[in-house]
Amino acid sequence: MTLTRLLERLLQLIPVLLGVSVIVFVMMALTPGDPIQIMIGDQIVTAEQEAQMRRDIGLDRPMVERFFVFLGNAIQFDFGQSFYHRRPVADVILERLPATIELTIVAMLIALVTAIPLGVLAAVRKNSIFDRIATVGGLLGVSLPGFWFGILLLMLFAVHLNILPVAGRINYGISQGITPYTHFLLIDTLLNGRLDAFRNALAHIILPAVTLGLPMTAILMRVTRTAMLEVLRTDYVTFAQAKGLSRQRILWRHALKNALIPTVSVAAIETGSLLGGNMIIETVFGWPGLGRLVVESIFVRNYPLVQAAVLLYAVIYVMLNFFADILYTILNPRVKL
Amino acid sequence: MSADILLEVRGLRTVFDTRAGQVCAVDGVDVTVNRGECLGIVGESGSGKSVTFASVMGLVRVPGRIEAGEIVFDGIDLRKLSAKKMQAMRGRDIAMTMQDALTALNPALTVGEQLAEMLAAHADDLPPGRMARRAAIRARAIEMLTRVGIPSAGERLGQYPHEFSGGMRQRIMIALALAAKPRLLIADEPTTALDVTIQAQVLELISALRAEFGMSVVLITHDLGVVAQHCDRVMVMYAGQVVEEGPTAQVIRQPRHPYTQGLLASIPRPARRGQPIRPIQGQVPELVNLPPQCRFLERCPLADDACRHPIDMRPAGPERRARCIRITTPDIEKGLSHDI
Ligand SMILES: Nc1ncnc2c1ncn2[C@@H]1O[C@H](COP(=O)(O)OP(=O)(O)OP(=O)(O)O)[C@@H](O)[C@H]1O
Ligand code: SF4
Ligand SMILES: [Mg+2]
Numbered sequence: 001m002t003l004t005r006l007l008e009r010l011l012q013l014i015p016v017l018l019g020v021s022v023i024v025f026v027m028m029a030l031t032p033g034d035p036i037q038i039m040i041g042d043q044i045v046t047a048e049q050e051a052q053m054r055r056d057i058g059l060d061r062p063m064v065e066r067f068f069v070f071l072g073n074a075i076q077f078d079f080g081q082s083f084y085h086r087r088p089v090a091d092v093i094l095e096r097l098p099a100t101i102e103l104t105i106v107a108m109l110i111a112l113v114t115a116i117p118l119g120v121l122a123a124v125r126k127n128s129i130f131d132r133i134a135t136v137g138g139l140l141g142v143s144l145p146g147f148w149f150g151i152l153l154l155m156l157f158a159v160h161l162n163i164l165p166v167a168g169r170i171n172y173g174i175s176q177g178i179t180p181y182t183h184f185l186l187i188d189t190l191l192n193g194r195l196d197a198f199r200n201a202l203a204h205i206i207l208p209a210v211t212l213g214l215p216m217t218a219i220l221m222r223v224t225r226t227a228m229l230e231v232l233r234t235d236y237v238t239f240a241q242a243k244g245l246s247r248q249r250i251l252w253r254h255a256l257k258n259a260l261i262p263t264v265s266v267a268a269i270e271t272g273s274l275l276g277g278n279m280i281i282e283t284v285f286g287w288p289g290l291g292r293l294v295v296e297s298i299f300v301r302n303y304p305l306v307q308a309a310v311l312l313y314a315v316i317y318v319m320l321n322f323f324a325d326i327l328y329t330i331l332n333p334r335v336k337l
Numbered sequence: 338m339s340a341d342i343l344l345e346v347r348g349l350r351t352v353f354d355t356r357a358g359q360v361c362a363v364d365g366v367d368v369t370v371n372r373g374e375c376l377g378i379v380g381e382s383g384s385g386k387s388v389t390f391a392s393v394m395g396l397v398r399v400p401g402r403i404e405a406g407e408i409v410f411d412g413i414d415l416r417k418l419s420a421k422k423m424q425a426m427r428g429r430d431i432a433m434t435m436q437d438a439l440t441a442l443n444p445a446l447t448v449g450e451q452l453a454e455m456l457a458a459h460a461d462d463l464p465p466g467r468m469a470r471r472a473a474i475r476a477r478a479i480e481m482l483t484r485v486g487i488p489s490a491g492e493r494l495g496q497y498p499h500e501f502s503g504g505m506r507q508r509i510m511i512a513l514a515l516a517a518k519p520r521l522l523i524a525d526e527p528t529t530a531l532d533v534t535i536q537a538q539v540l541e542l543i544s545a546l547r548a549e550f551g552m553s554v555v556l557i558t559h560d561l562g563v564v565a566q567h568c569d570r571v572m573v574m575y576a577g578q579v580v581e582e583g584p585t586a587q588v589i590r591q592p593r594h595p596y597t598q599g600l601l602a603s604i605p606r607p608a609r610r611g612q613p614i615r616p617i618q619g620q621v622p623e624l625v626n627l628p629p630q631c632r633f634l635e636r637c638p639l640a641d642d643a644c645r646h647p648i649d650m651r652p653a654g655p656e657r658r659a660r661c662i663r664i665t666t667p668d669i670e671k672g673l674s675h676d677i
Contacts, residue, residue: 235440244428
């Protein structure tokens with residue numbers, strides 16, 4: 001792929017992102033409840049003071065003007081103050097974001113690492129007992145509500161067996177003295193040479209990551225299975241057999257290399273849907289990430305924060321789709337951008 | 338078995354279990370390929386040419402299976418070989434090129450990778466050591482590509498199949514099939530997908546390589562003209578059976594079976610300029626629940642009630658056999674000898 005083509009594709013994102021901003025802005029503007037009243041809470045203010053507040057935030061301006069102000073600020077990553085935290089929204093979000101990204105990536109990796117071999121095996125042993133179990137398991141994986149499965153895992157591993165922690169990202173005591181180079185705990189603990197802390201962080205992340213990744217695992221397994229079945233019927237697999245290559249080589253190199261093209265693209269797109277899952281899973285597992293922050297903020301009507309988070313989610317989602325496209329072309333030598 | 342015979346197939350029966358019933362794609366086929374010879378296989382689409390040789394390679398896939406028959410290659414009964422041993426013979430002893438090179442080459446692997454893995458799997462005279470081995474494989478890959486007529490082969494190793502023209506892809510597939518210097522090459526319609534000038538080049542290449550490597554070739558084709566030019570013997574297939582076989586020149590000069598006669602009458606040739614081309618009327622029958630009678634009956638101009646029972650192959654001259662109760666030499670073929 002050429003650089004100019006890449007830039008072109010990036011430029012195409014602009015109208016999409018603009019549209020997303022309009023939607024977020026209008027959505028928040030139409031939400032019932034006057035932000036000024038929320039800010040005032042039960043303080044006593046005069047009508048004059050209230051009007052002044054309104055002018056300060058610019059709420060007395062026409063909608064269109066307010067939108068461009070919002071957009072201009074958003075580009076500078078300025079989303080105003082979080083009423084609740086009394087700090088800039090952007091700071092609060094940035095503080096919580098690494099935990100969510102870490103959880104999402106681990107969930108994604110768990111999903112990929114389990115789904116691909118299972119999908120390949122299900123395709124190779126089509127209609128076998130294994131294939132049937134995998135199919136039923138996959139169906140459950142997509143249809144079970146994440147929080148329900150999460151609570152089940154919690155009860156089993158954290159309560160009954162007591163081998164994994166119930167909530168949080170790391171034990172407070174253990175986390176002391178770790179320099180946050182990347183803000184990803186699994187990496188920072190290793191960079192600090194703190195194996196004990198790494199193990200503790202790993203124990204914390206396993207249950208939420210597995211729960212979050214479950215529907216993804218199920219989907220990716222189906223995609224891999226379908227793609228493999230299709231690929232195994234192709235002439236080039238027959239020809240690879242005719243060349244006298246080993247079964248393993250044909251399966252894992254000739255067939256999988258082609259079958260992975262749809263799998264990886266779907267994985268990239270589906271990562272976006274993990275963001276939605278985060279809100280529930282982070283709440284269930286007390287994970288100090290953005291998802292839980294958004295849920296909390298909705299309850300306390302911390303609108304500027306919700307607005308910023310929704311915009312961020314949308315941008316990430318769009319970027320992931322863009323990334324999936326790029327990945328598809330990289331993996332598939334036949335497609336030239 | 339005679340020392341001259343490389344491949345001998347006896348009574349091969351390959352079926353596909355489908356919803357409509359059992360499709361008998363290959364029904365009692367015998368094939369003999371002598372050492373160093375080129376055997377042509379002709380027949381309409383669906384006559385079982387590809388399935389016959391997929392059976393020989395042990396590459397029939399579900400819902401298909403070989404129901405009966407013996408496949409003996411150089412004294413080894415291939416059907417009794419373990420999967421592992423059969424795999425070792427494929428590519429090294431018996432190689433195959435497929436009908437469509439575009440779909441037969443893996444789109445996600447470079448041509449160099451596909452050649453290298455073939456060489457790595459079969460060449461046992463590679464030098465020890467990773468780097469030396471790699472270099473030797475690369476050198477041999479370039480040598481093979483150059484041999485089949487790919488210019489600047491070294492630079493093209495890193496390219497993917499779709500970056501080559503159709504004729505080039507066919508050559509690459511031939512290079513792949515011949516990389517391990519097999520004793521038998523099964524070339525399944527190597528030219529059908531190509532335009533005429535390229536067709537001739539590819540066929541010339543196969544003939545030259547046959548002489549060079551001293552291998553036998555089975556050339557599957559729709560084109561009797563190709564058979565006339567390149568094959569020592571020819572086998573005509575119809576609806577899953579062999580209907581006629583013999584030395585090419587004789588079969589073409591004096592076809593014994595009405596189907597072969599029909600095939601010959603349906604190709605335009607200079608010697609018959611002015612005469613109308615006469616395609617064979619009707620269609621190949623469905624291969625499900627065939628009645629016990631001559632399979633060509635519905636389309637045969639000579640059919641009568643005597644043909645309403647299973648017909649066996651019978652001698653039709655020296656080294657010739659045909660599957661028809663009237664072994665005929667009709668006058669339409671007089672004077673049509675070598676001019677195809
Ligand atoms: N997977 C399959 N399922 C069912 N029937 C099949 C299958 N593969 C082949 N057949 C049957 O086998 C018959 C012979 O097919 P084959 O591919 O050998 O024909 P062919 O002579 O090579 O024709 P062509 O010239 O078109 O390549 C077909 O008519 C078809 O009915
Ligand atoms: S056996 Fe009868 S029907 Fe069959 S080819 Fe001969 S003449 Fe025709
Ligand atoms: Mg065929």
